[in-house]
Amino acid sequence: MTRKSAFCSQYSWFKGNLHCHSTYSDGKLAPHEVIELYRRNGWDFLAFAEHELYSNWEDLSDASFLVLPGVEVEVDVPKFGRCHHLVGIHTSGQGARHLENSPPVDMDGMVGAQRGIDRLCSEGYLAIYCHPLWSRVEWEDISELRGFNAIEIYNHGCEVESHTGIHLGHWDSFLRRGIVLWGVAVDDSHQWIEDYCGGWIMVNAPRLTVHDLTAAIAAGRFYSSTGPTIADFGLDGDTVYVECSPARAIHIVTYEEKGRSHYAPPGESISYASHSLRGDELFVRAEVVDSQGRIAWTNPIFL
Ligand SMILES: [Zn+2]
Ligand SMILES: [Zn+2]
Incomplete structure (x- = not known):
């Protein structure tokens, strides 16, 4: 029998965090300080997902460290005290907005979260559903959502802050229905506590570029980790x-x-x-x- 690997042995492995904050939203450190923190710890890439603010720090990238254009969008569910957060990662960098506000998404029953996903996708972003346990969403709150690429199965910031970081139940529920959805581990670091460098993905891609990394992420050619390889x-x-x-x-x-x-x-x-x-x-x-x-x-x- 010949082995059929989920990965490509000719490609490289890149370690990164798809979700962090800086002083441009509620993080403690400036973008260049966050980048230095991750670079020092052996990371190859990260995405700033500032609340309701698009960013594309391409000037802070170099050959050995890539900053992906990102945003975090909130869809409030005031009635229930629950919320939907979505991270967007731009797939090419071309035309990704920088330091522009993302207009709020109305909840409008359950329609809002889908509207948030659809908006990110139409703007060229991969959509990631964030920290479902921290957000206290029930399965029925998200079961109808489609068209997003991944769900956070580990959010280190939520785990360190309030033990609400690890949740695989909703992911498996989508998978059992045959819906192709990838699981990601992220930091969601704000740097006020030690909420960084605890959850990451290892991406199997040809080169460290926005296109190659996001194409690999979209194809699920990565794994998530808090330690093991x-x-x-x-x-x-x-x-x-x-x-x-x-x-x-x-x-x-x-x-x-x-x-x-x-x-x-x-x-x-x-x-x-x-x-x-x-x-x-x-x-x-x-x-x-x-x-x-x-x-x-x-x-x-x-x-
Ligand atoms: Zn969030
Ligand atoms: Zn966040």
């Missing part, structure tokens, strides 16, 4: 395999079949797991947990 994930005939940094557990998640968890013997670690598929699974994805409890998540492969 995933070297490979894919199919070998009817077997799914994962290669990763030393782990205490590797979980293979499938639907409607239940998948399988693999554990290292006490005091040891594992860096490979495989699982024979039955053939009628809708999708398969994997989670890797290291000895400190940090997690990496692959995107799903739809079968």
Whole structure:
């Protein structure tokens, strides 16, 4: 059997954060200071997602560090005390607005969040649904939403602030309905507390450019992490395999079949797991947990 990897071995890996703030909204540090913080810690790219403000700091990018044009849009649900936040990442940089306000989106029943997604998409942005647990949205609040590219499954800022950062339930609910949606780990850092460099994505792309990175993100050619590294994930005939940094557990998640968890013997670690598929699974994805409890998540492969 020949392996069919979810990644391309000729491409490079780029580490980045799709969601952070600066003094241009409610962050503590100026954009160049945020960039320096991430560069120093080994990141290759980040996106400023200022509240209701488009930014495109292309002048602050160079050959080794890329700033993606971004924005964070809020759609209020005042009646319920819930909210929808959406991050937009521009896919080319061409025509991306800089320091222009994003007009507020009316909730208008449940229509508003879809209107926010549609507006971002029509303006050339990938749309990411943010921190569903922090926003306290129920499944019925978002189940009808379509056309967005990803949902935050880990938001480090929310996790550090109020243990509301990790949530996979809504993501899996979309996947079980056959809706292709990627899961992203982000920082949402504001730098007032230690809410940076805790959740990231590793993007498998040819070059560090806005186009190549966002094309890879749109195609799901990345994984999310708070620590572990995933070297490979894919199919070998009817077997799914994962290669990763030393782990205490590797979980293979499938639907409607239940998948399988693999554990290292006490005091040891594992860096490979495989699982024979039955053939009628809708999708398969994997989670890797290291000895400190940090997690990496692959995107799903739809079968
Ligand atoms: Zn937010
Ligand atoms: Zn934010």
